[in-house]
Amino acid sequence: MGKNPTKRMAILNSAEHIFAERGFHEATISEIAAGANVSDATIYEYFPSKEALLFAIPAEYSLKFQMGNRHILKYIKGQKNKLRAIIYRLLELYEDNPEYANVTAMILKTSRKFTETAEYEVIRESARMMREIIEEGIANGEFRPNLNPVIVRSMMVGTIDNLVVRKAILGKPENLMEQAESIIDVLFNGVLQPPAEEGINIHLTLDQPKKDES
Amino acid sequence: MGKNPTKRMAILNSAEHIFAERGFHEATISEIAAGANVSDATIYEYFPSKEALLFAIPAEYSLKFQMGNRHILKYIKGQKNKLRAIIYRLLELYEDNPEYANVTAMILKTSRKFTETAEYEVIRESARMMREIIEEGIANGEFRPNLNPVIVRSMMVGTIDNLVVRKAILGKPENLMEQAESIIDVLFNGVLQPPAEEGINIHLTLDQPKKDES
Amino acid sequence: MGKNPTKRMAILNSAEHIFAERGFHEATISEIAAGANVSDATIYEYFPSKEALLFAIPAEYSLKFQMGNRHILKYIKGQKNKLRAIIYRLLELYEDNPEYANVTAMILKTSRKFTETAEYEVIRESARMMREIIEEGIANGEFRPNLNPVIVRSMMVGTIDNLVVRKAILGKPENLMEQAESIIDVLFNGVLQPPAEEGINIHLTLDQPKKDES
Amino acid sequence: MGKNPTKRMAILNSAEHIFAERGFHEATISEIAAGANVSDATIYEYFPSKEALLFAIPAEYSLKFQMGNRHILKYIKGQKNKLRAIIYRLLELYEDNPEYANVTAMILKTSRKFTETAEYEVIRESARMMREIIEEGIANGEFRPNLNPVIVRSMMVGTIDNLVVRKAILGKPENLMEQAESIIDVLFNGVLQPPAEEGINIHLTLDQPKKDES
DNA sequence: GATGAATGAGACTTCATTCAT
DNA sequence: TATGAATGAAGTCTCATTCAT
Structure with a gap:
């Protein structure tokens, strides 16, 4: 051996x-x-096999990623900031390791078998962690209530995967990290223009005799 | 032939x-x-080949989808509503044709070769259409300025693909259409709780005799 | 197919x-x-596989052999003559098909797996038939009582296999059929010289006066 | 080394x-x-090689067997008894060393290459010895004339090998030694029921007066 | 137009064997 | 002497694809 x-x-x-x-x-x-x-x-x-070799690829990356998360998130206050950090870290991971990014996004994520693998466990834990951050954000009022945490996570992950695949196939966006703020912006604030600042309504009532109260 | x-x-x-x-x-x-x-x-x-057979699968679906879009969007006012309609239509397409959904999300979307195919053209057009809707929404003030339209589209598409793959591999979410409002909600409004309506309360007390204390 | x-x-x-x-x-x-x-x-x-190909080889031979046996033995009276016929037929089969003989004696007969095969069934039947002939010979008095039929069959089959292997490896005996009578002779009569023909004892007594009766 | x-x-x-x-x-x-x-x-x-390892296995066994034979046969009178002793010794060897029995009967005996080996020499000598015993038995009248000594030996060896293989594959006979007397019985006496002691009865009556009627 | 039959091409995997340490 | 590590060599089997009928 x-x-x-x-x-x-x-x-x-x-x-x-x-x-x-x-x-x-x-x-x-x-x-x-x-x-x-x-x-x-x-x-x-x-x-032991070609497939096992494939499945062994993410082990180190995902472990390092997840351990880094655990370490860093302790020092970050606020679920919003934690989510932002995770997005940055994920984009950075894929930017720094574009081949791992491709293997993950194009092969492993669409493999039923990989899910049943021990190596998948770390990835599952990453996913769980994201969901919990979102849930806590909802609980503590940072995030809007009634959000579906799983959907929010799918948006984060799905968006990034989509960019990775686009980059692999079409060559753009060339730089993943540069998309971070755009992604975070939409994820946090949505696309809609908020209704025009409604201003403060001040009702002044002066005690002058009124002729009619109609 | x-x-x-x-x-x-x-x-x-x-x-x-x-x-x-x-x-x-x-x-x-x-x-x-x-x-x-x-x-x-x-x-x-x-x-002519196994691969050509694979690539022939989406033709009808994507054509019908895109023609339906063209037809329907004419009757919908507002880019926001158009985007909402597209999300619904996409989820419906995948829900009604789960096998096509899998082929698309798990095989075709990760295939470099498919991109160079004639059959891909319709899909490219769909993508272009989405981007244009977003751009117009930005232009007409429905959407926030400074949005990156490509990122927004990646969020839409990536989120939905992510859900399709999750369903294929993990079995959930069972129902795609039911996720529509959650997706739209986050996409439109973001996850952040808007700052509490700060509206300044001003209490004006005028020390003049009042006729009625009602 | x-x-x-x-x-x-x-x-x-x-x-x-x-x-x-x-x-x-x-x-x-x-x-x-x-x-x-x-x-x-x-x-x-x-x-379907290399092994299946190997196991398919005896099918026709063993079937033809066994059907021939069934046909011929009907016309042969006496278990002794039936046994003799089988020995001749077996030697003839191997002599006429020396390659099949080798495959059988050197590969199949030492293969555990082959025994579990459908193709083995015919061979099992041949063996059963031999045993029954021996048993009937014992029952009807042609053969000695107290014989172990399975051992007798093992002697027939084992002897012939041994000759087949010797021929394959050492090149002799060149001709299998020519050994038939020797085999049959030993199998039927054993190797021992029967005790000297005791002959008939004739005691002649003549009534002539004897001088001495010492 | x-x-x-x-x-x-x-x-x-x-x-x-x-x-x-x-x-x-x-x-x-x-x-x-x-x-x-x-x-x-x-x-x-x-x-030096896997094959050499295989071929080295019988050395000790066959040597000990053959030396034992040489030693013991000196004290046994009669070729019949010598043959009987050899059969017993062979069955005992295989019974006591079933794994060696299998290696011998199922692998080595069907190996052309093994024959060309130095290790094979002892086995060849064993075979020669058996043949000589048979030949001497024929010569001295213990065994029937016209026997083919090689065939007789093939019957001995072939029968025993057949039993060893049967045991390895089918599990029976469980006990080899118990088959000794059956084998010897058939080998020595054959399977045929000897014709009823036909002895011709001749009654001679001489019509002359007898002195005594004792 | 449909297909039964044939095959070229090649991939994964196993294992006996070697050799530097 | 003993062995961990490396590999050359080879073999079975699969499958997309072709083509004569």
């Missing part, structure tokens, strides 16, 4: 690269092996 | 079903052929 | 040839395919 | 066990190594 962590990483990186570029089925073990400068057989010393 | 439109539809329907259930690569021509009660070879009388 | 019986036979014959020559694992599908003038893939149109 | 005889035996025993249970090709070096509590590579310190 292969134990060399450097080689393991080389394989994982190569796999990430090839899978991102060509998709799971189009990618071949030979390509991945070549990219990692190992033989085909060596890959099977480190991963 | 096969010309029997009934048989063509049978193949297309079977393909939609199988692709939705098992994914593109896991699906086999034999399965699809069996589902359509034709032979493998017959499929090649109607479609 | 391949249906051409000629091609099926060609594959079967080639498989028999290659398996007999090189053994199951050493034989490759490619070799077998080449021997049958078909492509590798075609083999899988006719047989 | 490994020199630790304990470890060598551990490997040999594990190999015997695994080969017997799963066959030569189905067994893997890794399994065998695990069974011997050594690494895969260590096996190659003691045996």
